[in-house]
Every structure is written in C-alpha cells, then in structure tokens.
Amino acid sequence: MTRWFLIAGVSGALLVAVRFPRILELLTTPAPGTVLPAIGALALPAAAFAGWYWSRRGHSSTQDVWGRLIASKSFLTGAGVVATLGLAALLAPVLTSYNPNAQPDILGAATLRPSWAHPFGTDFFSRDLLSRVLYGARWSLGIALVAVTLLVVVGTAAGILAGWAGGIVDAVVMRIVDAGIAIPRILLLLVIAALWGNLNFFALATLLGLTGWFGLSRIVRAEVLSLKQRPFLHAARALGISRRRMVTHHLLPNLAAPITVTAALGVGNIVLTEASLSYLGVGAPPPDPGWGNIIRESTSIILSAPWVAFFPGVAIFLTVVGFSLIGDSLRSALNPQAR
C-alpha cells in the first residue's frame, strides 16, 4: 500500500519535472538547488508522525491522538499558518512579479512606503520588499527543514548509541552533549563563522543541524534507557529476536513521539537562529534574501523606513508561532496526562 503511494508520488514528480521544466526553474530561483531538498525535508516531521501512526494503527490510543489533534484549535491554527507560509514560499514567483534582487531605480524608488504596487514597500536599494520576503521564505524555511532533518538524525543516532552501548561510550557522548549545551549557541556559530568565512546554503544548514541535536539526544537516550529496563526486551532477547527488529519494532515507535515534537519545535528554533546569524552578517550571503538578512539591511534606515524591518520580522514571528503551536499540540496529544 505505502509502496504504491511512493511509486505514484515519485513517478508523478518525475513526470512533472520532465514535462514542465519551467516549474522546476520557478521552484529553484533565486538560489538553485535550495528548494527541492528543502521540500524533501518537509517530509521528515510528517514521516516521523506517520511512522508513529503506522506502527500503532488500530490501537485505540492512536485514534485518540488523531482525534485530539484534529479537535485542537492550536494545532489547526499552527498547521494553517505553516501551510500558508509554505505555499507562499513555493508560489513566490506566482504571487509577485518582481525579481527579489532587482534594483529598478535606486534613486527614485528607494524606501517607498507600502502601496498597491509594493504592498510591503521597497528597501534602500529600491527592491520590492514583498518579493524579498516571499523568496526569503524559501531560504529561511529551506535551511530550517534541512537542518532539522540533520538534527533529528544525528540526535537520534547519538541518543540510541549512548543509551544502548552504555558505559564509556555513554559517558563520552553525554559529556560532549553537556559541552554542546554549555557553549552559548550563537558564540559557537560565531567561532565557526570567524574560521570559515562565508557559508552557503548547505554549509549553513549543516552547521545549524550539527549544533542543534544535543537536547534531542538526551531525550532519546532517556527513552532507550527506560526501554532497556522493561521486561519485554529481555524476553525478546531470550526469544532470539534480532537487534534490528528490536530497534525498528520496539524502540523507534516509542521514540517517534519525542522526535516528532522536537522536529516541529526545532524548525522554529532554527529559523530564529538562522535569522540571528544572518542579522549578525554571518548567515545568508547578500544579496539573496533571507529574513534575517533583510532585517540586517534595514537597520541603517530603520528610522526613515521602519517597514523594511517590520515585515520580515513578522514572517519569522509567524513561522515560529506556527511551528510552536504544532509542536505544543502534538506534545499534549501524544501524552495527554501531562498538561
């Protein structure tokens, strides 16, 4: 069943790509190769949830979770906000006819107030701000999704490794995690920026992912340890059930809940961190628009053109609110006892 969906999806995507190359082109401007992997990464939180759902289909508790989610106002709000932002990013070329990097009239059309022609106004270089914010969504959301994928993979692997192996491995991994949590994240990222200079999309995404997994690995490790205590694992071992099967059938289903929640909350967190780096000038390389970048460029004109700083900030704000609502409602839907 799932296989068929996959085959249909992939072949459909291929067909679209071959038949309508223009769509691909639209999807990947201005930074080619950034959006498609990002869309691919979108699948991760969804897949984690689906995996959890699948592993327990038929259980009445699963129905309950789904029911609670659908009934939860904050989940619906969050999903609505996120879907809108995601669509806006994908449809940016349709929603605006301006090139986000074009500077049509740097003398005459700079820092125009919001108007019908430029709903968000224009910036210091006469660029249309709406298009910059829309295309900025591609950069900011794209990075966040790639980074979250990485964070989940590394965090889960490290947590399982530490919890399962125990002993010295556990001690070393967990001390590294302690150290990673102790260094203020922005300072760590600044060190790397100072050492490496400008970073491209994937370098930045990797960096954000590799500095964000510490918290998750603690949760995963705790889950593995508590699972190791339970009698059914001894029974499973005694029955000669393979290690792989224990991981896929017993461990991963239990981990799906914390991972899903962490992934959802992680997106917001990474959007914030990426924007902070770009604001400090060590993130998105200008002139490509990222939300943090736009705000950085707005600070010199904040008095005369405050809207340039305002709109990208609202975009970041909405993204974080959306993902936080999703994450929080997932958390309470997955373990209803904890309020």
Add this chain to the structure above:
Amino acid sequence: MTALLRVRNLSTSFATESGLARAVDDVSFDLEQGETLGLVGESGCGKTVTALSILRLIAEPPGQYGEESRIEYEGVNLLELSARDLREIRGAQIAMIFQEPMSSLNPVLTVGSQIVEAIRAHGSESRREATERAVELLTLVGIPEPGRQINDYPHQMSGGMQQRVMIAMALSCRPKILIADEPTTALDVTIQAQILDLLMDLKVRFGMSVLFITHDLGVLAGIADRVAVMYGGKIVEEGEVHAIFERPAHPYTQGLLRAVPHIDRPTAQLRGIPGAVPTATEWPSGCRFHPRCSQRIDRCSTETPPDITTETEHIARCWVATPAGKS
C-alpha cells in the same frame, strides 16, 4: 433533633474524556453529634469523592455537584456558601485527614509551620501563641519530642508520625466533625492500631463526630456506631454497627464480611468478592452490583432496587433482602 451533618441526595460527577463519571450518585446520610459513622466499600466506590464533596474540595470543573445535592451543617447548606464563609467551616468546624500522610503534607514546610498556619487561619493568635499551641497539639497526638520535632520536615518522620501530625493539624481548631479518609491504610499494621486508638481517644476528649472511611469492614467493628456500605457511588446498606455485622442484608456487605479475617475461625478461608468495581463512567444498569452478585435474580439487572428496611431496623437497597416481618 436534627443531625449535625445531613447529606442529602449528594451527586458528584466528573467530566472525563470517556464520558461523565458519576462517582457519587444520590447519596444521603446523617452524622449525629458525637457519633462515629463508618463508610466502607472497595476501592473506586466513591468514598473519597463523598468525603471531599462535604467540604467542597472537588475541583469544578471537571467535578460537578448535582442540582438537588445538599450538605447541611447545622442547618446551613455548604454547597451554597460563599467561598469566604466556606473557609470558616473548613478546618474550624469540619476537619479532614487523608490516606497518604506523606503527600498530604507540604514537603518544603516544617510540620510546625503547617500546624501554625492551620491555627492562625481561624484565630487571632500571634505566631508565638500558635507555636505554643502547636507544641501542645503535637504532645497530645503522641509525638515524642514535640519541641524539637516541630522544626522537622515531613520527610524526616515516619508514616505513623506524619499521620499524627495530620491529626494534630486537623484538631488545631477543635472541629466538631473529623472526616478521616482511610487514615491507616498506608501504615504498618501495628501503627494502624495505635493511630486508631489515638483517634478514638481524641474523639471522646474533643467530643467530635467522626466520619471514618475505610475499605476494611473489620476496622469498623471496634470503633463505629453506625456503618454505611458504599458500592458503585451509592450507599447500598446502612445501619447500626451490630446489625450490619450480625445480619448483613445486602450480598455486597455479606461479601465484604467474608473478606474480614475472623478471630473465631482463623483457619477459615478469606473469600473476597469475585470481579472488580467497574469504572464510574460505566455503571451497570439496575442494581450496580448485579454482575458480581451470586444471589441475583432477573429484575436486578434492569430495575434499581428499593430501600428495604430489615428486621434489624437497618436499610438495604437490594431486591433479595428480606424486609422486616416477612420471614
């Protein structure tokens, strides 16, 4: 003469995810001046909810009291009192002790300060006077070195000592009624006996009425004047302690009695009641006990049984109980 406490048609329900839990359903009883009423039933029968309802300690929502419910203390319906007036009753007129002394005491306050707080909630004592009184109370409940232990934290005491502290706290304002919700269940058997003796001694000294809740009918034999047996959120049998023990009319009470170890027949097997109490969201139809009852007849599963007054002048709600004068 009207009773000190009259509970009438008390219904307490909770809105839960799996529907309305009718934890207490149309319960009525009286507590007379100076008497000890035992309330007995298995776990989940609604004893604690009944006790908490009397002082309106059920959180609303999810809890909710029925429309006709009345809790009359000295003629005043507690369910209609303002929050401020209700506080004048709580602790001062009606006090309560709980099953788990450990979790019922605040772990980060000294036992002394928790007693002082109870005293000062209702009086005009200074902190020093209240502290002196707290030491007196601790002496009264048999704490060995009250002057020192008053500065201890709950975790530094044994369960028995903690329960003594709870009793001291409950008595601090000389209440007229003490509600004791399974006060000995969490304690060792030897300690249980000591606490029971202490409670009964203090009851006489303070002239209190006691509502004593337990799941162990045997405990009530020595201390209660009257007994109310609760099952499925309802009182199924009620009467003088001797009548209940000698001529139990309800099959549930009979089952509970069989579960009590007996001095006279120590070798006799303990027989409990088969099955378990259903959840409060899904009470069975008719008599709520019928699925577990060995004496059930057809109508038990469809019709709610009436009040039958038995020969020994007590009431049983059961289709097969024998009314007085019919045997």
Add this chain to the structure above:
Amino acid sequence: MTRFLVRRILHSVAIVFIVATITFLLVHIAPGDPATAQFRDRPVSPEIVAQYRRDWGLDRPLYQQYLSYLSNIARGNLGQSFSLNRPVSEVVLQALPNTVFLAVAALGISFAVGIVIGTAQGATPNSRFDHTLTAATLAVFSMPIFWFGLMMMLVFGQWLGWFPVSGATSPVYSALPFLGRVADRLHHLVLPALTLGLGGSAVVARFHRAEIAEAFAQDFIRTARAKGLSERDVVLRHALRNALLPAITMLGLSLPVLFSGAVLVEHVFAWHGMGLAAFDAVARRDYNVVTAIALFGAIMVVIGNVVADLAYRRVDPRTRAS
C-alpha cells in the same frame, strides 16, 4: 554534600575540557592557521610567515600544540588578539562588566516577570485569562530577539524618545557627578535589559506555569484548602513555594540562551560587552578572541549551573543535609 560538590566540580571540569578541545579542533580543521590569518590582508614574504609560525609554536606537532593550548587556558592565558595586538584576556575582561551588568538585569526581569505570569496562569488553569497570557508569552517567545530589540528601540527610543538607544553610557558620562552616572547607566540599561529580560520571561512563564499546575495537582494543596486557608495563601505559601524550587534549576539552564541573546542585544544597542567584542572580532576574523569568548561563555554557564545546583540543594529541605 562534599562528595556531591566534588563530583559536580569534576564533571564541570570535564565539560570545560571538552569545550576547549572542541574549539581547538575547530581552529585546526578550519582552512589556514593563525599565521595566515595574521597576515591575511598584508602581503608578506613566506620567511616572515614561517618565522611567525616558529615564534608561536605553530610548527610543532599537533598534540604538543594541544597540550600547550590546554595548559595556557589552565593558567588563564588565552593568547593574543591578532587585530588588537593585545592579550585576549584583556579584551575579554574589559568587556565582561558590561555583559554581566546586562545579563544580571535581564535575568532579574525574566524571572520576576516570568514567575508572576506563570503563577497567575497556573493558579487559574484553562481560564480565559490563562489562555490570553499563554498567547502573549508564545508571541514574545516567537519574536527574534534582535527584531524585538529593534522594535523597542524604534518605539521607546525614537518615536517616544524615552530612552537612549545605543551604548552603555552617554558621551558626557565622565563629566557627570556620581548619582548622575548611576542614573545615566540605568537609563541606558532599560531598553537592552527589557528586550533581553522580556524575551527570557516568556520562557520562564511557560515553564513556571507548568510547575505551578503540577504543584496544584499535589495532595498537600487539598490539605491546605481543607484547613480553610484562603486561595491566596494556598497559591503563595504552598503552590508557589514548591514551584520555585525547579525555577532555581531553570535559572542555571537558561544561561546559555541568555548569553546567546545577549550577543544579539548588545549588537542592536551597541552595548560594549563580550557579545559585541565577539562580533567585532568575527568581522576582523580574529578568531582567538572569538574562541576565547565562547570558552569563557561556556565556563560561566558551567559555573552558573553548579551554583544553581548547590542553591537547590540548600533550599530544598529534602536534599539538605539533615
């Protein structure tokens, strides 16, 4: 207690050691070395670069460099700033007081505000009031802190003109009398501290609300009500008192986020602290300064956590030595 302290300190030393190792590794896997960084913008002959390498021991085997790096750190020697030609420790120590000043003020604001809000919410769970505040804290929590700072600056600094928008002191500072200086400093502190503090308060409030709600579910709350205490006493004497204990732990845990926020807020308000020093050093690719500040930040976090743990054990009667 002593055993706990010893274990805790060993643990902290291990963390600092790993942080130092991480920064060392980062520096050495990055392209180039201090010598190339030093002469990056100046064309010099290879001999001079080689000489520089010899002088600073950069030609020694990696493990020797690593050992001397560690021993230097242990002795408080953080190396030389390439761009400022001063010892890094001087640069850091000069920036430290401003950062501490800002961080302490912000920490105070975030816990004071966060605990009041969280308590009010936790005491009336699921009321309309609770939902409104939940939305408000979520909103503050979701704003990028630098943007929040810019907006504060715009509204309270520029449009209303109530507070200065940049620097820690005014240009005339040194000419002011003592009280004037104090007032001047506080006046400059308001916007940065509020930005950083309110951002933190949202996190504290969300955490504390849950703690209060949990405290409220405990049996001893029922006992307190059964005694006839007023709801105010139930909240303040019983629920809050218990929920404040986890807040102490939270205080330690919130330090890394606080310092990260401070870097951004210092940048927005041109507040000359460690964050701004780190930022300036990045612009000049003076990574000795940046790594030193990161290491220093981590050490402060680790110390903060130990202090919080000790405070917790002192305050909680269940762990206090009896």
